[in-house]
Amino acid sequence: MNPELQGRQFPPTAAYLVGREKVREFAAAVLSTSPLNFDTDAAIAAGFADVVAPPTFAVVIQERTLAQLLGAPDAGIDFARVVHGDQRFSYSRPIVAGDQLVAQLTVSSVKSLGGHSMVTADSVITDASGAHVVTAISTLVVRGDE
Amino acid sequence: MSAQAGVADLGALSVGDIVAEKTFEISRDTLVHYAGASGDFNPIHYRDDIAREVGLDGVLAHGMLTMGVAVQPVVDWLGASGTVVDYQVRFTRPVFVEPDTGATVRVVAKVGVVDGDGARIDLTVTAGEANLTVLGKAQVRVALPAT
Numbered sequence: 001m002n003p004e005l006q007g008r009q010f011p012p013t014a015a016y017l018v019g020r021e022k023v024r025e026f027a028a029a030v031l032s033t034s035p036l037n038f039d040t041d042a043a044i045a046a047g048f049a050d051v052v053a054p055p056t057f058a059v060v061i062q063e064r065t066l067a068q069l070l071g072a073p074d075a076g077i078d079f080a081r082v083v084h085g086d087q088r089f090s091y092s093r094p095i096v097a098g099d100q101l102v103a104q105l106t107v108s109s110v111k112s113l114g115g116h117s118m119v120t121a122d123s124v125i126t127d128a129s130g131a132h133v134v135t136a137i138s139t140l141v142v143r144g145d146e
Numbered sequence: 147m148s149a150q151a152g153v154a155d156l157g158a159l160s161v162g163d164i165v166a167e168k169t170f171e172i173s174r175d176t177l178v179h180y181a182g183a184s185g186d187f188n189p190i191h192y193r194d195d196i197a198r199e200v201g202l203d204g205v206l207a208h209g210m211l212t213m214g215v216a217v218q219p220v221v222d223w224l225g226a227s228g229t230v231v232d233y234q235v236r237f238t239r240p241v242f243v244e245p246d247t248g249a250t251v252r253v254v255a256k257v258g259v260v261d262g263d264g265a266r267i268d269l270t271v272t273a274g275e276a277n278l279t280v281l282g283k284a285q286v287r288v289a290l291p292a293t
Contacts, residue, residue: 026184031215036225
């Protein structure tokens, strides 16, 4: 992996409009039974504008930034050797249907460890007003030659 | 203490309390559904031949599926009384999903820290007959209004 990736910031992604049926589909896929994920009335009664996305939904938007990183011609990352090491989501507020979200990835660290490389990427996700919604942080391990 | 779903109460929490526990059955159908919903179409999550080609014993669950499922007991416990503000895991071991019998994932959610504006809930997430840990350092920070 190219060590000069550290500190690199990629351009913001195109806006992602969070659809109500997408939230319901994703919630069902992670075996959610929470009415806030499915029932608009329940979400509104709880003070939200629309159905609330599950805590890991941000990965759908983050994924677009990871594709930028893995696809960078000078990154030197062999996708077949990539293993997901750690994942974290830090929220300022939950994502709800109707949000229009933009994500921007910064490579916060690149390390080598016993033949393997580790890259940590922070994807900052903001709404249409520019306010922070969630930061999604992934550490990817790139296995070296065995 | 056993907590009631949807009525998380910060004042009633003590370190070590189990706030939720649940067992999930994951099948190949679950993986296909998650692939479509998430957009993660890596074939190691639906094709045994390709999984074996890259040195795995067979098809495994998406790590992000396991992470997404494991937090659900906490989401149900919180209901509308609080929100998840931070959630992190380490992927320590793959969850192999057999074509016929699937996989069983067990989640126990225990209070790790209580402070002024919420709590840290620590998840124990295990799978398979041997009940091995599949997510390490699985921590959910929840915001709860003081009562």
